[in-house]
Amino acid sequence: MEEINKTAKEGRRQFITFCSSGQEFAADIMTIREIRGWTPTTPLPNAPDHVRGVINLRGVVLPVVDMRARLGHGITETNAKHVIVVVKIAERVIGLLVDAVSDIITPDIDEIQASPDLTRDAESDFVEGIVVVDEKMITILNMGHLMDSLREHAAPGTLVA
Amino acid sequence: MDPMESIKITYFEECAELLVAMEEGLIAMENGEADDEIINAVFRAVHSIKGGGGAFGFEALVSFAHIFETVLDRIRSGELVPEPDVIKCLLRAGDLISDHVNAARSGSDAGIDDEEVKDELRELSGEASEEAGADDFEGLDFAPMQFDLGESGPEVKAESVWSIHFAPHASLYSKANEPYLILRELAVLGDMAVEADLSRLPPLSLLEPEEAYIAWNIVLRGDITRTAIEEAFEFAAEDCDLVIELLPPDNDELPALPQLPDLPEPVYPAVPDLPASGLADAMPAAVAVSDALKSPEQQKDATAETAQKSAASQSIRVDLDKVDRLVNLAGELVITQAMLAQSVQEAGLRSTSKLGAGLVEFEHLLRELQESVMAIRTQPVKSVFQRMPRLVRELAVQTGKQVRLVVEGESTEVDKTVIDRIGEPLTHMIRNAIDHGLEPTEARIAAGKPAEGTVTLSAEHRSGRIVIEIADDGAGINRVRVRDKAIEKGLIPASAVLSDEETDNLIFMPGFSTASTISNISGRGVGMDVVRRSIVELGGRISIVSTPGSGSRFVLTLPLTLAVLDGMVVAVGDQTYVLPLSHIIESMKLGKSDIHSYGREWELLDVRGSFVPVVRIGNLLGIEGSCHKDANGVAILVESESTGRFAVIVDAILGQRQVVIKSFENNYRHIEGVAAATILGNGRVALILDIDGLALLRRAQRESATPVELKATGS
Numbered sequence: 001m002e003e004i005n006k007t008a009k010e011g012r013r014q015f016i017t018f019c020s021s022g023q024e025f026a027a028d029i030m031t032i033r034e035i036r037g038w039t040p041t042t043p044l045p046n047a048p049d050h051v052r053g054v055i056n057l058r059g060v061v062l063p064v065v066d067m068r069a070r071l072g073h074g075i076t077e078t079n080a081k082h083v084i085v086v087v088k089i090a091e092r093v094i095g096l097l098v099d100a101v102s103d104i105i106t107p108d109i110d111e112i113q114a115s116p117d118l119t120r121d122a123e124s125d126f127v128e129g130i131v132v133v134d135e136k137m138i139t140i141l142n143m144g145h146l147m148d149s150l151r152e153h154a155a156p157g158t159l160v161a
Numbered sequence: 162m163d164p165m166e167s168i169k170i171t172y173f174e175e176c177a178e179l180l181v182a183m184e185e186g187l188i189a190m191e192n193g194e195a196d197d198e199i200i201n202a203v204f205r206a207v208h209s210i211k212g213g214g215g216a217f218g219f220e221a222l223v224s225f226a227h228i229f230e231t232v233l234d235r236i237r238s239g240e241l242v243p244e245p246d247v248i249k250c251l252l253r254a255g256d257l258i259s260d261h262v263n264a265a266r267s268g269s270d271a272g273i274d275d276e277e278v279k280d281e282l283r284e285l286s287g288e289a290s291e292e293a294g295a296d297d298f299e300g301l302d303f304a305p306m307q308f309d310l311g312e313s314g315p316e317v318k319a320e321s322v323w324s325i326h327f328a329p330h331a332s333l334y335s336k337a338n339e340p341y342l343i344l345r346e347l348a349v350l351g352d353m354a355v356e357a358d359l360s361r362l363p364p365l366s367l368l369e370p371e372e373a374y375i376a377w378n379i380v381l382r383g384d385i386t387r388t389a390i391e392e393a394f395e396f397a398a399e400d401c402d403l404v405i406e407l408l409p410p411d412n413d414e415l416p417a418l419p420q421l422p423d424l425p426e427p428v429y430p431a432v433p434d435l436p437a438s439g440l441a442d443a444m445p446a447a448v449a450v451s452d453a454l455k456s457p458e459q460q461k462d463a464t465a466e467t468a469q470k471s472a473a474s475q476s477i478r479v480d481l482d483k484v485d486r487l488v489n490l491a492g493e494l495v496i497t498q499a500m501l502a503q504s505v506q507e508a509g510l511r512s513t514s515k516l517g518a519g520l521v522e523f524e525h526l527l528r529e530l531q532e533s534v535m536a537i538r539t540q541p542v543k544s545v546f547q548r549m550p551r552l553v554r555e556l557a558v559q560t561g562k563q564v565r566l567v568v569e570g571e572s573t574e575v576d577k578t579v580i581d582r583i584g585e586p587l588t589h590m591i592r593n594a595i596d597h598g599l600e601p602t603e604a605r606i607a608a609g610k611p612a613e614g615t616v617t618l619s620a621e622h623r624s625g626r627i628v629i630e631i632a633d634d635g636a637g638i639n640r641v642r643v644r645d646k647a648i649e650k651g652l653i654p655a656s657a658v659l660s661d662e663e664t665d666n667l668i669f670m671p672g673f674s675t676a677s678t679i680s681n682i683s684g685r686g687v688g689m690d691v692v693r694r695s696i697v698e699l700g701g702r703i704s705i706v707s708t709p710g711s712g713s714r715f716v717l718t719l720p721l722t723l724a725v726l727d728g729m730v731v732a733v734g735d736q737t738y739v740l741p742l743s744h745i746i747e748s749m750k751l752g753k754s755d756i757h758s759y760g761r762e763w764e765l766l767d768v769r770g771s772f773v774p775v776v777r778i779g780n781l782l783g784i785e786g787s788c789h790k791d792a793n794g795v796a797i798l799v800e801s802e803s804t805g806r807f808a809v810i811v812d813a814i815l816g817q818r819q820v821v822i823k824s825f826e827n828n829y830r831h832i833e834g835v836a837a838a839t840i841l842g843n844g845r846v847a848l849i850l851d852i853d854g855l856a857l858l859r860r861a862q863r864e865s866a867t868p869v870e871l872k873a874t875g876s
Contacts, residue, residue: 040738040845041846042838042845042846042847042848043736044779044783044785044829044835045782045784045832045834045835045846045848046782046832046833046834047832048785051829053846054825054829054838054846055846056496056840056844056845056846058489058490059489059490059491059492059493059823059840060489060823060828061823061824061840061846062825062828063823063825063828063829070771075652091827092827092828093828094828094829120448150829150830151829151830
């Protein structure tokens with residue numbers, strides 16, 4: 001992938017990993033602004049299921065995306081242990097509702113594999129690659145694409161498991 | 162960012178300010194206040210625009226500014242009398258130089274038809290006669306170099322010897338000016354001898370490190386004009402004592418030179434007099450000369466005066482984002498404080514306790530902080546009003562009418578968000594006032610009015626809002642014609658009985674005018690409905706008072722800010738929403754039988770005998786737990802610009818308050834029916850509903866047979 005080739009020149013990249021619906025995901029640490037506990041959201045009318053609503057992040061109205069629902073595993077039953085990963089790219093900020101944040105990894109660029117060219121589904125359009133750490137497969141997410149997908153006409157029905 | 166690029170941005174920001182100063186000066190001159198200070202200010206503005214433009218290679222701009230400057234210089238030196246015709250030409254030149262700056266900013270440094278005005282300026286600059294004559298006007302690529310010869314004007318040319326006393330103030334250094342660079346620039350002009358004047362230097366024990374003690378006496382010889390010397394001091398002139406004098410031409414020797422060997426000797430502060438120098442001897446002779454050339458001294462006084470003036474209103478340029486961040490933080494603090502106060506109360510602490518008293522004090526300070534921060538965002542309406550004189554000039558030419566624009570209250574301050582959006586409606590209304598309001602000159606004379614029509618644009622604060630008035634002394638609204646036109650367009654039945662006021666207000670009706678968009682400024686008869694809509698979008702109102710024969714007056718009332726909105730906080734199910742108060746007409750408790758079914762989809766509310774459509778927010782926005790029993794609900798009667806009146810059904814009214822508007826479109830996307838969000842006192846986000854959007858959403862829902870499946874439509 002073009003993006004991976006580009007970063008290869010820069011050597012290693014750091015990722016924050018988190019889990020949602022039993023899978024491990026990773027996001028470039030540079031895109032993560034903060035991690036905070038779950039707070040109830042204000043739902044947005046006529047929004048797709050995976051958009052849980054908005055919260056007040058120190059004066060910024062932050063839309064929260066339910067990672068589990070986004071992947072098509074249904075809406076997360078939230079409790080106080082759930083966390084919101086705040087992602088910032090350029091001037092856009094969104095929150096990602098996940099089960100827990102696990103680790104920080106620094107894989108060799110060579111270890112990152114392109115995602116298998118499967119049929120298009122809910123995940124593939126924002127997956128950047130795959131990396132194996134301690135025999136666990138971790139999916140690296142492209143946060144930019146994830147954000148862009150929020151603006152598109154969503155077809156939520158197809159995402160629900 | 163490329164450093165050059167950022168300097169360029171600064172240059173254009175400065176240009177904007179300089180253009181304003183220039184325009185103000187020119188208008189003052191037009192009103193007959195052409196004193197030295199004003200002429201100087203205009204000259205300086207044009208000169209600085211030219212200087213910066215030259216550095217970036219904007220040739221068209223520089224060549225135009227140069228001619229303009231030459232003419233201004235002649236006025237400054239009293240050679241050219243600023244008669245009305247001259248000023249008219251200057252005003253047009255001012256418009257063109259602003260076009261040139263805009264073109265340079267947008268990167269298209271060409272294509273402005275300035276030849277006509279250039280020719281006029283050339284004529285005024287008096288250079289045409291000195292040069293080869295009329296033939297020069299035909300050459301389009303008139304080289305700017307030729308004007309340099311003429312620029313010296315009355316100044317002495319050929320070999321001349323100048324004595325310059327240059328004593329910087331501390332402020333010169335604090336503005337990062339460097340005397341060495343100025344001296345180096347002077348050295349380029351001719352043979353130069355410099356002597357440092359250390360007489361003011363105190364003993365080391367008394368020396369203030371940031372004070373300026375050293376002055377320089379300079380003797381400059383060569384083919385030099387006063388203007389050239391003044392240019393070298395251009396950026397320093399306000400921060401130093403500067404005396405430039407022409408030494409008698411028979412002074413063959415450079416007088417300072419013999420004294421140079423003295424320089425290395427330390428000059429002790431104990432010696433109070435000027436150190437012996439050739440210059441001191443030369444001075445008295447120079448004074449006589451300078452008395453004869455009085456004008457430079459006067460110029461200097463004027464400069465000093467302006468410097469004082471500008472010091473009085475000091476300002477800094479701040480990125481708007483930084484201010485917004487500050488506004489956000491202040492808002493957050495207020496919310497946090499409210500939550501804190503609530504926790505303290507819940508903990509059972511009385512408000513008389515130390516903690517409670519501290520919190521009250523804290524709250525007062527926060528309110529003050531928030532108000533101060535909001536005040537940073539306000540600007541005088543001047544930044545919009547200053548665009549109007551040019552518009553009026555252009556329209557006067559286009560329509561062949563004589564128009565005078567009177568501007569009042571331009572220092573009235575209003576939030577930047579409002580400033581940014583009132584420009585276009587105002588432009589339209591002024592255009593209308595001149596185009597339709599004012600009669601042609603002959604008609605005015607026939608009616609016994611002055612030939613020159615007057616359009617007044619004024620602004621003032623009134624009870625927490627800004628009121629802007631646009632008045633003309635024209636014929637007023639022709640009610641018969643308005644009525645006929647409304648009937649012709651089918652807006653009112655031919656039999657309608659209307660009061661004068663109602664007739665006047667017909668011009669705001671959609672469809673009354675043919676033009677449909679606000680951007681269509683070239684069209685005549687611009688739609689007042691469009692103007693009205695954009696004013697209402699700003700949360701404002703517009704009204705008209707017209708007196709046949711003596712003119713019309715449009716009155717706009719606008720909120721002082723768009724960052725804050727007066728809203729009604731309502732509950733629907735377990736959610737809280739805010740409805741903009743400006744759209745609400747009234748609210749009423751629902752009785753059991755107030756709502757009637759109408760057709761398959763609609764319900765109508767009986768409001769004292771008239772029926773309005775009902776919109777149930779709970780159903781429309783898919784909110785769970787919304788109350789469906791009408792008996793407990795509240796109907797809020799609202800008016801939408803696009804669909805007229807309808808009733809919004811909510812569960813309860815929680816209160817009325819000012820809320821800070823927060824956009825989420827950047828982080829998410831537009832949602833139909835939602836204007837923005839806000840943060841309530843409990844820290845939760847509440848959505849501000851968009852009344853027009855709700856009406857459209859309701860209509861769309863009705864059209865799609867299964868309302869429940871209506872999903873986010875994006876935009």
